[in-house]
Amino acid sequence: MAVRISIGDTSFLSQDGESLLDCLSRNGVSVPHSCRSGVCQSCLMQVTAGPAPEAAQIGLKPTLQQQKFVLACQCKSDQDISVAFPGAAGGDLPAVIAGKDRLNHNVLRLYLKPDGDFSCEPGQYLTLINRDGVARSYSVANDPARDGHIELHIRLLKDGLMSGFIEKAGIGEPVTIRGPAGSCFYVRGDGAYPIVLAGTGTGLAPLYGVARQALAHGHTGEIRLLHGALREADLYLVAELQDLALRHPNFHYIPCVLKGEAERFYRAGNIEEITMSILPGDKSRTHLFLCGAPEFVTALKRKAFLGGVASKHIFSDAFLPTKSAPVAA
Amino acid sequence: MASLYERLGGANAVNAAVDIFYRKVLADDRVNGFFDDVDMDRQIAKQKGFLTMAFGGPNSYTGKSMRDGHKHLVARGLNDAHVDAIIEILGSTLSELGVAAADIAEVAAIAESVRKDVLNR
Ligand SMILES: Cc1cc2nc3c(=O)[nH]c(=O)nc-3n(C[C@H](O)[C@H](O)[C@H](O)COP(=O)(O)OP(=O)(O)OC[C@H]3O[C@@H](n4cnc5c(N)ncnc54)[C@H](O)[C@@H]3O)c2cc1C
Ligand code: FES
Numbered sequence: 371m372a373v374r375i376s377i378g379d380t381s382f383l384s385q386d387g388e389s390l391l392d393c394l395s396r397n398g399v400s401v402p403h404s405c406r407s408g409v410c411q412s413c414l415m416q417v418t419a420g421p422a423p424e425a426a427q428i429g430l431k432p433t434l435q436q437q438k439f440v441l442a443c444q445c446k447s448d449q450d451i452s453v454a455f456p457g458a459a460g461g462d463l464p465a466v467i468a469g470k471d472r473l474n475h476n477v478l479r480l481y482l483k484p485d486g487d488f489s490c491e492p493g494q495y496l497t498l499i500n501r502d503g504v505a506r507s508y509s510v511a512n513d514p515a516r517d518g519h520i521e522l523h524i525r526l527l528k529d530g531l532m533s534g535f536i537e538k539a540g541i542g543e544p545v546t547i548r549g550p551a552g553s554c555f556y557v558r559g560d561g562a563y564p565i566v567l568a569g570t571g572t573g574l575a576p577l578y579g580v581a582r583q584a585l586a587h588g589h590t591g592e593i594r595l596l597h598g599a600l601r602e603a604d605l606y607l608v609a610e611l612q613d614l615a616l617r618h619p620n621f622h623y624i625p626c627v628l629k630g631e632a633e634r635f636y637r638a639g640n641i642e643e644i645t646m647s648i649l650p651g652d653k654s655r656t657h658l659f660l661c662g663a664p665e666f667v668t669a670l671k672r673k674a675f676l677g678g679v680a681s682k683h684i685f686s687d688a689f690l691p692t693k694s695a696p697v698a699a
Numbered sequence: 700m701a702s703l704y705e706r707l708g709g710a711n712a713v714n715a716a717v718d719i720f721y722r723k724v725l726a727d728d729r730v731n732g733f734f735d736d737v738d739m740d741r742q743i744a745k746q747k748g749f750l751t752m753a754f755g756g757p758n759s760y761t762g763k764s765m766r767d768g769h770k771h772l773v774a775r776g777l778n779d780a781h782v783d784a785i786i787e788i789l790g791s792t793l794s795e796l797g798v799a800a801a802d803i804a805e806v807a808a809i810a811e812s813v814r815k816d817v818l819n820r
Contacts, residue, residue, distance in 0.1 A: 671739050676725060681718050681743045 376419070376452040390415065390426075390453065391442035395695055401455075402497075402505030406443045406693040411551045412497045412505035413442040414460050420451030429551065434460065460548065462499075463488055467543040468519055470536075473606035477572060480508075480536060482520040482547065489515035490550030492579025493659070495687060496520070498532065499546040500539075506532040509576035509661065509687060510550065513583060520547070523575035523606075531692075552576075554659055554685045556583040562591045564650040565657050568641060568670065570598040573662020576687060578607065580659055585618050594648060596624045598641030598666070605636065624648065642670050646677060653678035657685070664688035703755035703805050707798065713750045720792040721746050729784040733772055753789060753810045765816035773819045782817060786810050 372383045375393055384393040391413050394401050403413040408428060422438040426445035439460055440453075456462055465488075469481035482498075490496065495509045512521040526533045554576050565584060567577040574597050581595050599605045604627075611623040612635075630638030637644055650656050658679050660667045667688040675681055708715070721743060725731050734742060752758040769777060786807050793803045 668739070672725065675718070675739065676722055681721070681739070682714075684739075686740075 373447055374450040375447075376450070377454065384447075387446065389443050390440070390445035390447070390451075392695065394442065400503060401442055402499055402503055403443060404506050404692045405690040407690055408441050408444040409688070409690055410495075410497065410505075410507040411441060411549065412499070412507065414439055414456045414497075414548065415442045415445070415453045416440070416456055416460060418452045418454050420447065420449050423447050431551075456548070462546050462548050465520070465545050465547045467536075467539055467541055467545065469541065470539075473523060475603055476526045477606050478524045478526060478533075478536060479511075480522045480524055482522065482545065483518070484514070484520065484547060487515075488520065488547065491555030492583045493555040493576035494550035494552045495554075495576070496547050496549035496551070498522075499548065500532065500535050501544065502531075502535070504531045504535065505548075506692070507689075509552075509554070509572075509579070511575040511579045513579070513586075521575075521579075523572045523578075525572045552687055554580065554661060554687050556580050556587065556589075557657075558587055561587065561589045563655045563657055564591045564652055565589070565593045565659070566596070566645065566649060567594065567659045568596040568598070568645045569660065570641060570662035570666050571604070571689075573598075573660075573666075573687075573689060574607065576661045577659055578611075581614070581621065585614070585621060590620060592620050592622065592650065593618075594622045594624060596626055596641055596645050596648075598626045598628070598662070600628050602627050602630060602634070602636065608635075642666065642673065645670060646673055649674065649677060649679070654680055655683075657683045660684070660686040662689055664690055703802060704751075704757075706802060707754050707806075709756065710751075712754060712796075713747055713756070716750055716792055716796060717743060717747050719795060720750065720788065723788045723792060724785070727784060727788060730781050730788075733775065733777065733781070750789075752813075753806050755805070755809060760813070762816045765813055766819050769817045770819060777818065779814075779818070782814050 375382050375384050382393055382397045391401055391403055401413055404410045417438040417440055422440050423445055426440035427435045430439055463484050463486050465482045465484040468483040471479050473479050490510055492510055492513050495507045497505050498508055499505045508522040510520055511523055514520045524533050524536055526537055567581060569577045577595055581593055584593055605625050615621050615623045625636035626641040626644050627636045627638055630636055632638055656679055658674055660670055667686050671684055671686055752760050790803050
């Protein structure tokens with residue numbers, strides 16, 4: 371059954387089973403998007419007339435749900451609806467690039483200064499939108515409310531639309547940020563449970579945020595942070611993490627290099643296996659954080675769960691890459 | 700007398716059972732093929748819904764939603780033997796949690812009552 375989708379003063383008929391994102395894109399309306407999986411939240415839109423499908427609101431904050439915000443890539447309405455772009459009501463905030471530095475041969479650290487109040491838990495992610503309307507998710511490595519700026523770690527990809535843009539962008543470049551979202555963050559509790567953080571590549575960004583937040587709150591349980599890299603040169607923040615371990619006896623930094631050599635400062639081998647081998651005996655109380663490559667996150671999540679870690683204590687963000695539009699039939 | 704759902708312990712029982720139940724499902728070669736390519740967080744949420752229903756608790760399942768929700772699995776070969784296996788795993792989960800045999804039988808009967816819808820017959 372075809373339904374009518376109105377935006378501004380135009381409207382379109384959506385095809386059977388087509389998402390709001392696909393319908394608008396097919397008709398030449400450009401909607402920022404990336405994962406097409408309901409995760410990155412870059413395709414946020416607001417329903418201004420008609421019902422908001424429940425399935426399109428999964429993962430959104432209650433305040434946004436109440437205002438009938440939806441994820442366009444997950445939105446399949448069986449009734450006519452009117453929609454609008456989110457704007458300030460959806461939490462869009464202007465920001466500028468305040469600084470950049472290199473963390474290794476292909477990772478940049480980006481500092482953003484929001485023009486207004488932005489707070490999130492370290493480890494959550496935000497949507498970064500540039501002047502061309504490209505939208506991508508990035509995880510926050512610090513506590514922005516405390517520091518007055520946002521720290522992101524961005525892996526430079528060949529032909530990457532956003533990472534390429536950031537590599538070239540100058541200080542003062544205006545961007546838009548939206549969010550935060552995600553549940554990868556430190557929960558205070560009794561502060562004594564064991565924490566294991568494992569990430570590949572820039573998956574370190576949220577974990578670095580969670581670890582520093584846990585230590586700042588005086589967490590007393592053991593914290594183990596494993597950073598997986600293909601080669602030694604792909605590790606980063608090594609000195610900072612080693613220093614953190616020196617200052618906090620309950621914090622342990624375990625770099626893992628897949629193509630590594632024996633008897634170096636890191637462990638040579640597969641981060642999945644190394645993580646499984648160092649899981650504390652007290653598995654049912656262990657909180658496990660997994661971030662980075664989707665295959666890694668999915669596989670280790672399952673292994674750790676089967677190994678005895680409680681599902682409610684597993685927090686993960688798979689860094690899903692951008693998916694292109696389905697080819698028209 | 701308290702309802703089955705109350706006797707089992709309500710939402711707490713569902714939360715206690717879901718990890719044990721889903722671990723058994725993932726470890727069981729008869730059925731784990733149906734769960735290979737699905738997101739674990741979403742599965743845990745779905746299994747909670749299933750357990751709440753099977754425990755006689757409040758749920759929003761209808762015959763139609765059961766049918767729609769399993770159509771793609773039936774197309775992949777879901778049959779009576781798989782439903783038997785799930786009911787068996789449900790029973791061993793509950794006995795591990797110390798649930799009385801009579802209550803386990805009641806749960807199995809509820810799970811049994813949706814077999815036709817699950818298999819789209
Ligand atoms: C919840 C979430 C959190 C994220 N957090 C971070 C973060 O903290 N840091 C970070 O760097 N990224 C993060 N990402 C990924 C990020 O959103 C972008 O997908 C990534 O930066 C690539 O964007 P781009 O525009 O530079 O490249 P695109 O223009 O999207 O892609 C360029 C090319 O690279 C390929 N490609 C894309 N991803 C990969 C990959 N992983 N490996 C190999 N090739 C690839 C594409 O197929 C394409 O050919 C996160 C993603 C999600 C969903
Ligand atoms: S959530 Fe819709 S594109 Fe990522």
